[in-house]
Each structure stands twice: as structure tokens, then as C-alpha cells.
Amino acid sequence: MKEIKSVRVRRSNVKSGTLDIKVTLYEDKRTLGADDRVLVGFNNDRPVWIETTYRLKGIFKDFTDDQFITDFIDMNARSEGGGSEYEIIQDPWESKVPIWRKYGFDPYYLNNGAEIYINWTDENNMVVGGLTYSDNNGNEIDGQGISEITKTHWIVGVDDPSKDQNFLLHLTKNNEIDYRKIADVKEYGGLVKDIYIIEDIISAWKRKIPNYNELALCSPNNESCSIIPYKSPIKPIEPEPVPAEVVATNETPKEPIIVVLPESIKVKIDTTFKIFIGKNKEIIETQTVLQDDELTDLSDEYSEEPFAGVEEEELKLQEQISSGQEDSDSQLVEPGTPANIRTFNNLDSLLRLAGECARELGKNPRVNYENLRSGYIKGVHGLCPQGTLSVLYALTGIKKVGTIRGNANTFSMNGSNSFIGTGYFNNKLKISKDYFNLPDKWQIGDVIAVDYTGGKPYGHIQVWTGFKWVSDFTQNKLQISNVDWSSAALHRMNDKGLDVVKKQSQSIV
Numbered sequence: 001m002k003e004i005k006s007v008r009v010r011r012s013n014v015k016s017g018t019l020d021i022k023v024t025l026y027e028d029k030r031t032l033g034a035d036d037r038v039l040v041g042f043n044n045d046r047p048v049w050i051e052t053t054y055r056l057k058g059i060f061k062d063f064t065d066d067q068f069i070t071d072f073i074d075m076n077a078r079s080e081g082g083g084s085e086y087e088i089i090q091d092p093w094e095s096k097v098p099i100w101r102k103y104g105f106d107p108y109y110l111n112n113g114a115e116i117y118i119n120w121t122d123e124n125n126m127v128v129g130g131l132t133y134s135d136n137n138g139n140e141i142d143g144q145g146i147s148e149i150t151k152t153h154w155i156v157g158v159d160d161p162s163k164d165q166n167f168l169l170h171l172t173k174n175n176e177i178d179y180r181k182i183a184d185v186k187e188y189g190g191l192v193k194d195i196y197i198i199e200d201i202i203s204a205w206k207r208k209i210p211n212y213n214e215l216a217l218c219s220p221n222n223e224s225c226s227i228i229p230y231k232s233p234i235k236p237i238e239p240e241p242v243p244a245e246v247v248a249t250n251e252t253p254k255e256p257i258i259v260v261l262p263e264s265i266k267v268k269i270d271t272t273f274k275i276f277i278g279k280n281k282e283i284i285e286t287q288t289v290l291q292d293d294e295l296t297d298l299s300d301e302y303s304e305e306p307f308a309g310v311e312e313e314e315l316k317l318q319e320q321i322s323s324g325q326e327d328s329d330s331q332l333v334e335p336g337t338p339a340n341i342r343t344f345n346n347l348d349s350l351l352r353l354a355g356e357c358a359r360e361l362g363k364n365p366r367v368n369y370e371n372l373r374s375g376y377i378k379g380v381h382g383l384c385p386q387g388t389l390s391v392l393y394a395l396t397g398i399k400k401v402g403t404i405r406g407n408a409n410t411f412s413m414n415g416s417n418s419f420i421g422t423g424y425f426n427n428k429l430k431i432s433k434d435y436f437n438l439p440d441k442w443q444i445g446d447v448i449a450v451d452y453t454g455g456k457p458y459g460h461i462q463v464w465t466g467f468k469w470v471s472d473f474t475q476n477k478l479q480i481s482n483v484d485w486s487s488a489a490l491h492r493m494n495d496k497g498l499d500v501v502k503k504q505s506q507s508i509v
Contacts, residue, residue, distance in 0.1 A: 001026040001038060004065055008090030008098070009041070009073055018331050018364070021048060021086070022093055025069055028053065037065070039072040044331060049076045096334045099138040101222060104129020107156075108198055109218040111370055113226040115156040116201060118194050120149050138222060140193050149190030153197060154180055158230040169234065171197075177204050177233040208233040219368045227374050317376055318481030322456050326382045335362035341397045343504055347467035347474075348373065354387075354394035354470075361402050363390055367472050376473050384408060387472025388447065388463050395445060395465065396424065396500045408459035411449035412487040419447065424497035429490045436478045443492060445501055448478060451487035459487070466505070 006024040021041045028036040035056050041049025052075070054060050054068055063071070069088070077084045090098055104120030104127065120129040128149060133141050155169035155177070168180040178184065188197055198217065206212050209231045218225040260274040339356035355369030363386040371380055372387060381387075385407050393402030404418045411418060411428075419425040431448075435441050444466040451459040460479045462471040469475040493501065 001028045006093035007088045008093050009086050010089045012085040012087050037068050098136040100131050100134045101138045102131050103133040108221050109224040111216050111218050111225050111227040112230045113158045118153045123148050146190040151188040152185050159232055171201050175204055205233045220365045227370050318479055321376055322452050322482040331364040333362050354391045357393040358390040381473045384461050384471035388461050391463050391470050397504045408449050408461040409451055412451045413489045414487050419491040425491050426494045431488050431490045445493040447491040449489045451484040452482045453484045
């Protein structure tokens with residue numbers, strides 16, 4: 001089949017490009033005497049709208065190529081029901097994803113779950129704005145009579161008592177955040193870009209809440225996220241309650257504890273003994289006993305070891321992670337600004353650099369500093385290979401290490417040996433579960449890749465940074481839930497790799 005053209009299709013109420021559909025029209029002359037048109041819809045190279053063949057006869061005899069595409073889109077929209085509406089936003093298809101903002105209408109999202117709306121009005125107090133002020137990256141375009149515009153705003157906080165305007169938040173003329181009072185709302189001229197208004201709001205919020213420095217816009221800022229806890233800038237900060245000190249009192253005299261042991265105790269042989277509370281003269285005279293103040297002298301052989309397993313909550317989290325992975329090559333974007341490669345001295349500085357590396361590599365916008373440093377969030381994370389490779393680029397300062405393609409299955413024992421091709425890794429090794437439980441065996445730059453059991457797709461991959469395990473989020477434990485242990489692979493850096501990491505790091509030797 002010969003491809004005629006492709007277009008980018010997006011649901012009308014979706015702003016980002018993560019769910020875009022590539023509708024491709026083909027010319028098919030495989031049937032003798034026929035000149036058919038075949039259409040199919042892809043999302044990240046996976047078919048989401050099934051292949052449909054149109055015969056150039058009957059009502060379709062005089063259809064143009066664009067009419068075939070429009071009919072195919074409308075047919076699939078109707079099949080989804082619920083009033084689904086799609087529109088062509090890019091004709092012809094380009095690899096660069098357009099992200100547009102309807103200025104004056106679309107909200108901005110903060111990483112604590114709050115939303116910011118900025119109203120644009122002209123000199124006649126008429127609402128203005130729209131897509132005409134947005135470039136293909138969603139950035140605000142200057143000019144176009146914008147000097148005549150007045151900008152006001154309001155903030156929807158997570159704990160607002162209602163959507164009524166009297167309870168919405170706003171920045172006052174004194175640069176304080178308060179409940180909405182029309183006369184007190186700070187106004188801006190049209191030449192002040194939205195982003196600077198938002199920076200004023202965030203700064204005022206941080207002044208109100210001590211140690212709230214992580215407050216920021218979501219990335220991308222047209223998709224909601226809840227990465228940090230919401231703290232109201234209106235409600236007074238309540239100190240954490242100090243638990244009352246409980247002093248145990250006992251009016252009755254302490255009873256002695258008597259432990260009666262057998263005549264001999266043998267290693268690895270079950271032993272029974274008796275414990276008595278209170279005095280028992282007959283037992284004391286005829287048996288070997290230990291008083292309670294002598295119990296502390298037992299050898300280490302009989303002392304309790306600290307719990308070394310995985311807690312129940314961690315297992316539940318790992319179960320959720322194993323059900324939420326996505327392919328490494330999905331949802332990539334156009335490569336961005338080169339990262340400012342520099343040394344790091346802690347996990348935070350490493351992940352800040354990794355966020356920049358992700359932008360340079362063209363990783364999905366969800367792979368960013370804020371999401372890398374957080375724990376797993378359903379719907380936000382799931383791109384573990386993209387995060388792992390971004391962190392590896394930051395660890396080494398070598399872009400080549402971050403450009404490997406594939407998903408976790410690719411890097412497991414069932415896949416290829418992609419890392420060795422960079423020149424900074426040894427051959428991959430099959431490892432047992434012992435490695436997962438013995439931190440002394442971990443080496444900075446170690447990459448662990450596993451497949452999942454039970455038909456769960458993609459598997460999981462993560463890298464040891466010397467501080468914590470990181471994929472596209474920060475992890476306290478190696479993934480063990482649903483792991484196919486026969487697939488567990490270790491990619492370990494060779495001397496060349498360790499040398500570049502040493503140059504990058506100010507704290508890890």
C-alpha cells in the first residue's frame with residue numbers, strides 16, 4: 001500500500017498531545033481492477049482505530065482524500081459514543097507535537113492541585129483571547145493589540161468551600177492572597193505575560209507558607225498534577241499536636257518473673273521452657289532458673305533480627321507500578337534545549353540535571369525534575385525507561401548513554417544487550433533475588449531490568465544513583481512484585497563508565 005497523507009487528530013476537549021491519533025490514508029491497488037482507500041488510526045505506533053477500506057464506488061465514488069479522512073474520523077467518534085468530538089489539528093502530520101493554549105480561558109495547574117485562571121478583557125470590558133495568542137508550544141505570543149487588554153485572575157484552591165466567586169482566591173493589590181473581593185483583585189496590563197502573573201501568585205503563596213519552596217507549575221502546565229500536599233494560603237497554619245506524655249503507674253509491687261530452662265540446650269534442636277510470674281519456692285529449689293534481670297545476658301544467637309522484608313504498603317505500591325507501565329518509545333517529543341551538564345553533589349541536584357537531560361533527549365514532558373523526585377503517582381508515572389535513561393545521562397554526562405531505545409523487556413535477560421554498545425557498560429548479567437536484598441552488592445550506575453509475570457506488559461527498569469533507586473520516579477526499594485526472576489538482568493558500568501561518573505559527582509567515589 002502507498003501512503004497518501006497523514007494528519008494529527010485530537011479530541012476537542014484535550015489540550016496535550018499524549019492522546020493524539022495519527023490518521024493515515026493509503027492507496028490500495030492490491031484488488032484487481034480496484035483503486036481502494038484504506039485508513040487506520042495510530043497512537044504511538046499502536047493501532048487505536050481499526051483499519052477501514054473504502055471502495056471508490058457508490059456514495060464514495062467522488063470522495064476526495066480529505067473527505068475520506070473526515071468520514072473515517074466521524075465514524076470512529078460515533079462508535080465511541082458519549083458525544084466524542086475530534087478535530088484535525090495538524091495537516092499534514094509532523095513529528096513535532098503542537099500544544100496550544102486558549103489564552104484568557106484555559107486554566108494553569110499548580111503541582112499542589114490548585115488551578116489558576118487569567119481573564120483577558122478589552123477596553124470595552126469584553127472577554128478576548130483564544131488560540132490566536134498561542135504558538136505551537138503553548139507559549140504566549142506578543143502583539144496583536146495586546147496593549148489594550150486588561151488581565152485579572154482567580155485561583156481555585158483544593159479546599160475552597162465552593163465554586164462561588166466569593167470563595168475563590170486571588171492576589172490582592174498588596175500582593176497578598178485572599179478570598180475574592182472584586183475591588184481588591186490585582187490587575188495587570190496586557191503586555192504583562194500570563195507567566196509573570198503566575199510567578200507573582202506563587203511567590204505570594206510561598207511567603208505565606210514557610211518551607212513551601214517546592215510549589216510550582218505542573219509540567220506541562222496545561223495538565224493537572226498533585227505532586228506536593230496542598231497547603232492553604234488563607235487558613236492559619238496549625239501546629240502539629242504534641243502527644244501528651246503518658247507516665248505508667250503501678251500501685252502493686254512488681255512480681256518476679258521466673259524462667260525455668262531444661263538441663264541442656266542444643267543448637268538447632270527445639271527447646272521448651274516455662275515462665276512463672278510470682279514466687280514458687282519448689283521450682284526455685286529443684287530447677288535451674290533465670291531471673292528477669294538476667295535475661296539481658298542471652299547471646300546474640302537468640303536475639304531478634306530487624307525486619308528486612310518489604311512492607312505491605314510497599315508491596316501494594318509495587319503492584320500498582322507493575323500495572324501502570326508504558327512503552328519507552330511512546331509519547332516522545334521533539335528534542336529540546338541542550339542540558340547544562342554539570343557536577344552534582346546530592347540526589348536533588350542530580351535529578352534537576354536529569355530533568356534537563358530529559359528535555360534535550362526529547363523524552364515525554366512527564367519525565368521532569370518534579371516527577372523524578374517524587375514517589376509513584378498513578379497516571380503521572382509509568383515511563384520508567386525514559387526516566388532511567390535521563391538519569392543515566394545526568395550521572396555520566398554522556399548523551400549517548402541516554403539515547404538507547406527500547407522498553408524494560410528490551411533490557412531484560414529476554415531482550416538485547418543494548419547498553420554494552422555505548423562503551424560504558426559490561427555485558428549484562430543474570431542475577432538472583434539475593435542482589436535485591438543486599439545493598440552491599442549495589443554499585444552506582446547499576447541498571448536492573450526485569451519482565452513481569454501474569455501477562456503484565458513492559459516490565460520495569462531502574463538505576464542505582466548512589467542515593468536511591470530511580471526510574472521516572474524515586475523508589476525506596478527495588479521492584480520485586482510480579483517479577484519474572486528468570487528475566488532479571490544487571491547492566492553494570494565498566495571502568496570507563498565509573499570514571500565518567502566520578503568526574504560528574506562531587507560526593508560519590
